[in-house]
Amino acid sequence: MRVVQKYGGSSVADAEAIKRVAKRVVATKQQGHDVVVVISAMGDTTDELMDLALRVSPQPPPRELDMLLTAGERMSAALLAMAIADQGMHARSLTGSQAGIITTGTHGNARIIDITPGRITKALDEDHIVIVAGFQGVAQDTKDVTTLGRGASDTTAVALAASLGADYCEIYTDVDGIYTADPRIVPSAQRIPEISYEEMLEMAACGAKILHLRCVEYARRERVPVHVRSSFSHLPGTWVRDRVPVDPSDPQEGGMVEQAIISGVAHETKEAKITIVGVPDQIGEAARIFEAVAATDINIDMIVQNVSAVQTSRTDISFTLPKTDGATAIAVLNALQESIGFTDLLYDDQIGKVSVVGVGMRSHPGVTAKFFSALAAANVNIGMISTSEIRISVVVGQDDVARAVAAAHTAFGLDATEQAVVYAGTGR
Amino acid sequence: MRVVQKYGGSSVADAEAIKRVAKRVVATKQQGHDVVVVISAMGDTTDELMDLALRVSPQPPPRELDMLLTAGERMSAALLAMAIADQGMHARSLTGSQAGIITTGTHGNARIIDITPGRITKALDEDHIVIVAGFQGVAQDTKDVTTLGRGASDTTAVALAASLGADYCEIYTDVDGIYTADPRIVPSAQRIPEISYEEMLEMAACGAKILHLRCVEYARRERVPVHVRSSFSHLPGTWVRDRVPVDPSDPQEGGMVEQAIISGVAHETKEAKITIVGVPDQIGEAARIFEAVAATDINIDMIVQNVSAVQTSRTDISFTLPKTDGATAIAVLNALQESIGFTDLLYDDQIGKVSVVGVGMRSHPGVTAKFFSALAAANVNIGMISTSEIRISVVVGQDDVARAVAAAHTAFGLDATEQAVVYAGTGR
Incomplete structure (x- = not known):
C-alpha cells in the first residue's frame, strides 16, 4: 500500500x-x-x-x-x-x-x-x-x-x-474525527465514522473546521479516501470517501442498516446579514448590487430576495457575508444608493447559521419540516433559509444558535445514547 | 558601480x-x-x-x-x-x-x-x-x-x-576592521587600513578570526577587493586588496612612505604538539607516519624534524594539530609504534602559536633576528619554528603567548603611539 x-x-x-x-x-x-x-x-x-x-x-x-x-x-x-x-x-x-x-x-x-x-x-x-x-x-x-x-x-x-x-x-x-455537531455545544455529539465527500464539503462550508474546504474539494474530485484521526491516540477517526453501499445480506451489518438521514449539524457565527430595503423591482438591479460587492472580493454566502410587493414594485434583498467584510460592503452599497434608488440599508451582525447536512435527505421527504418544527419547539425564530440537495441552512439570532443546534441534533436522532443511529459499514 | x-x-x-x-x-x-x-x-x-x-x-x-x-x-x-x-x-x-x-x-x-x-x-x-x-x-x-x-x-x-x-x-x-594584533592582548593595537590578500591569508591561517580563510583565498584568486568594516558605524575599515605601489612623487604621501615591515601579529592557542621520539632515520618513515594521520582527516599544521643523531640513526619528529584531534592522532600513532619502531610519544597541549606577517619581510633582511631577540628579551622560549615567504611562526608555552605577541608588536613598531608606522596610500 x-x-x-x-x-x-x-x-x-x-x-x-x-x-x-x-x-x-x-x-x-x-x-x-x-x-x-x-x-x-x-x-x-x-x-x-x-x-x-x-x-x-x-x-x-x-x-x-x-x-x-x-x-x-x-x-x-x-x-x-x-x-x-x-x-x-x-x-x-x-x-x-x-x-x-x-x-x-x-x-x-x-x-x-x-x-x-x-x-x-x-x-x-x-x-x-x-x-x-x-x-x-x-x-x-x-x-x-x-x-x-x-x-x-x-x-x-x-x-x-x-x-x-x-x-x-x-x-x-x-481531535479524533468529525463530529455530528460541535461537542462544546452538544455534549452528546458523536464521532462520525464515515461521511461522503459531498456531505463533508457541505459541513466544511457551513462551519465544521476540521478539514479545509479546498482539501475536501480536491479529495472529492480525485476520489482520494481521507481518514481524519487523532495523532494522540490510535483510535479510528472519520473516513471521508465514497459511501459503501450497505450489503443487507452481511450478518455483521444486521441491525445497523438504518442509514442516518442527517450526518451532522454544523454552525457558524462569523457572518453578518445586510438587508437592502426597497430595491426597485426591475431587471438587472440585483445584478448591479452584487457586481459592486463582488468587485471588492467579498465572499457572499446566502442571498434571499422577497417577493415584490405589487403595489410598490419594490423588493427587499438580504445577503450574508463575513463580519470582517461588513464595513466595506456597507460603504460600497451606500455609494450606490442614489443610482439604484433603494430606500434603506440594514446591518445585523448578531446572527448565526445552523445547517443540517446529509445525503439521506435526498430519499427522505419531510426533512425540512422536521428541522423547522424542531426549531419552533425550541422557540428559535428563522431569519433566512437556503438549501442544497443535501443541506438545509437557516440564519437565526446569535443567542439562539446553541439551542438550535442541540434541537436539530436531537430531532434527527444523532444523540449518542440512541445506539441505532450509527452508519452501516463502519468499524474498520 | x-x-x-x-x-x-x-x-x-x-x-x-x-x-x-x-x-x-x-x-x-x-x-x-x-x-x-x-x-x-x-x-x-x-x-x-x-x-x-x-x-x-x-x-x-x-x-x-x-x-x-x-x-x-x-x-x-x-x-x-x-x-x-x-x-x-x-x-x-x-x-x-x-x-x-x-x-x-x-x-x-x-x-x-x-x-x-x-x-x-x-x-x-x-x-x-x-x-x-x-x-x-x-x-x-x-x-x-x-x-x-x-x-x-x-x-x-x-x-x-x-x-x-x-x-x-x-x-x-x-568590529571595525582587521587589527595589528588582538586588542584584548595588545591594547595599543591599531586598525590596519589596507592589507594584501597574501598577508590576510597568512593572518587568517594563523588565528586572526575576522575573515574566513576560504573567503580570503577566493578573494585573492578572483582579485575581489574586500572592505571589512563595522555595521555599527560609518568609519572606514580594512581594505583587503592588491597593494597599491606608493608614488614617492605624490606630496600627499610625503612622510608616509615608510612601508611597515610587519602588517600584524597573529596568535592562536587551539593547537597541541605531538613529538615522536626515536624514529628510525630511513627513507619513507615520515611518509608512513603522516599518511596514517592524514587518513583520519586531521589537519596538521607545523612539522619539524630534527637532524638525525649520527650515532643512533634515529630522529625526532614534532608536529602541531588542533587540540580536538589530539586523542585520535595519539591512538593512530600508538597503533603504529611496533611497525615503525619509534621509542616514545609526547603530547603537549599547553602551547600557543605566535606569527608575524608582512610582505615587507621579503625586502627587509633581519626580520627573523629582530623577532627572536624581542622574544628573548621578553623571556619567551621558542619551541618550534616555521616560516613562509611573508610569515614567521613560533610555538611557545601557552602562558607566554600574550607576552610574546606584545613584544613582537612593539619591536616591529606597530604600537599606536608610533605615528610614523602607518601604511602608505591609506585614508581612502
Whole structure:
C-alpha cells in the first residue's frame, strides 16, 4: 500500500512531539507501506514568523512573506526526517518546490496546478520515507516560492495522494474525527465514522473546521479516501470517501442498516446579514448590487430576495457575508444608493447559521419540516433559509444558535445514547 | 558601480537591527549603485536550530541538518527584503539555490563550484536590490540543499562579487576592521587600513578570526577587493586588496612612505604538539607516519624534524594539530609504534602559536633576528619554528603567548603611539 500522512502543527509542537510522530511514521513503514508524510510548521511558528514580519514592515510584500513563512515547514520537515533516521530508517525531507508542487503565482493564496513528483517517487523507490513541507509550492511562471494559504497542508497531502496514486490519505490532528455537531455545544455529539465527500464539503462550508474546504474539494474530485484521526491516540477517526453501499445480506451489518438521514449539524457565527430595503423591482438591479460587492472580493454566502410587493414594485434583498467584510460592503452599497434608488440599508451582525447536512435527505421527504418544527419547539425564530440537495441552512439570532443546534441534533436522532443511529459499514 | 555587501548575524540580531541594515542598503542604492546583499541568519538562530536538531537526534543526518539550518538565512533574507520594501525600494530575496550557487555535495562543508547568477542579474536589471541567503547552495548532482560550513557567508559574498563583476565586496561585522594584533592582548593595537590578500591569508591561517580563510583565498584568486568594516558605524575599515605601489612623487604621501615591515601579529592557542621520539632515520618513515594521520582527516599544521643523531640513526619528529584531534592522532600513532619502531610519544597541549606577517619581510633582511631577540628579551622560549615567504611562526608555552605577541608588536613598531608606522596610500 502507498499511504500519505499529514500531521498538523499541534502534532509537532516540540522535539518530543516530533519524536512521537516519527514513531508513528516508522510503524506505518514497518507494516510494509510506502509512506509520504506532509508536515505543518511546529506549533506557533507561523504566527511567530508573521509577528516578526510585522515588526519589520507593517505591510510586508506577499512574495517575501511566502519566502519567510515557508521556512516553518522546512524546519519541521528536516527535524522529522532526523527523528526518523534516529530510529534507524531512511528519510528524506523535501520542500514544496523540491516535491514538485507547482502552483499559481498568487502569493499567500496560491492554488496547486500540477504536481511533478519525480523526486518523491525516486526516494520511495530507494526505500526512503519522504517528508514533504506542507502549505507551500513553487510558482509555475516566476519559480518563486508560494504558499497555499493557512491550513492548506491538508490540501498538499490530498493532492500528493492523488498524484502518487496513494491508497488513502491520513490527516492527523488534535481531535479524533468529525463530529455530528460541535461537542462544546452538544455534549452528546458523536464521532462520525464515515461521511461522503459531498456531505463533508457541505459541513466544511457551513462551519465544521476540521478539514479545509479546498482539501475536501480536491479529495472529492480525485476520489482520494481521507481518514481524519487523532495523532494522540490510535483510535479510528472519520473516513471521508465514497459511501459503501450497505450489503443487507452481511450478518455483521444486521441491525445497523438504518442509514442516518442527517450526518451532522454544523454552525457558524462569523457572518453578518445586510438587508437592502426597497430595491426597485426591475431587471438587472440585483445584478448591479452584487457586481459592486463582488468587485471588492467579498465572499457572499446566502442571498434571499422577497417577493415584490405589487403595489410598490419594490423588493427587499438580504445577503450574508463575513463580519470582517461588513464595513466595506456597507460603504460600497451606500455609494450606490442614489443610482439604484433603494430606500434603506440594514446591518445585523448578531446572527448565526445552523445547517443540517446529509445525503439521506435526498430519499427522505419531510426533512425540512422536521428541522423547522424542531426549531419552533425550541422557540428559535428563522431569519433566512437556503438549501442544497443535501443541506438545509437557516440564519437565526446569535443567542439562539446553541439551542438550535442541540434541537436539530436531537430531532434527527444523532444523540449518542440512541445506539441505532450509527452508519452501516463502519468499524474498520 | 556594482557592490556586494555582506552582513553577519550580529548585524541582524532583531527587527530593529534588520531595519538599520535596510537603511544602510537603501543608502548605498540611492548613491546609484547596483546592490546585492548577502545575509547571515539572525543572531543565535543557527545555534538554536542546531540545539533543536540535537534534541530530536544525537547524530542528525548531514543532508537534513543542511535543510534545517538553511532556514535561518532564508528568514533573515526575507525579513531584510521586507524592511527595504518598507523604505520604498524594490527588493527580492533569493535562497542560495535560487541565486545559482552550485556546490559540491558535501553536506555541512560544501564548496562552491559554479555560480549561475541569472536570477540575480535579472532582478538587478529590473532595478531591484537583491538579498541572497548566505552560507548555502545547491548540490550539482543531487539538487539537494547544502551549506558551506560555519561562517561561510563571507565566501558567498566574495564568490558572488567575482561572478557578478562587482567593483568591491563589503563585509560588515561587529568590529571595525582587521587589527595589528588582538586588542584584548595588545591594547595599543591599531586598525590596519589596507592589507594584501597574501598577508590576510597568512593572518587568517594563523588565528586572526575576522575573515574566513576560504573567503580570503577566493578573494585573492578572483582579485575581489574586500572592505571589512563595522555595521555599527560609518568609519572606514580594512581594505583587503592588491597593494597599491606608493608614488614617492605624490606630496600627499610625503612622510608616509615608510612601508611597515610587519602588517600584524597573529596568535592562536587551539593547537597541541605531538613529538615522536626515536624514529628510525630511513627513507619513507615520515611518509608512513603522516599518511596514517592524514587518513583520519586531521589537519596538521607545523612539522619539524630534527637532524638525525649520527650515532643512533634515529630522529625526532614534532608536529602541531588542533587540540580536538589530539586523542585520535595519539591512538593512530600508538597503533603504529611496533611497525615503525619509534621509542616514545609526547603530547603537549599547553602551547600557543605566535606569527608575524608582512610582505615587507621579503625586502627587509633581519626580520627573523629582530623577532627572536624581542622574544628573548621578553623571556619567551621558542619551541618550534616555521616560516613562509611573508610569515614567521613560533610555538611557545601557552602562558607566554600574550607576552610574546606584545613584544613582537612593539619591536616591529606597530604600537599606536608610533605615528610614523602607518601604511602608505591609506585614508581612502
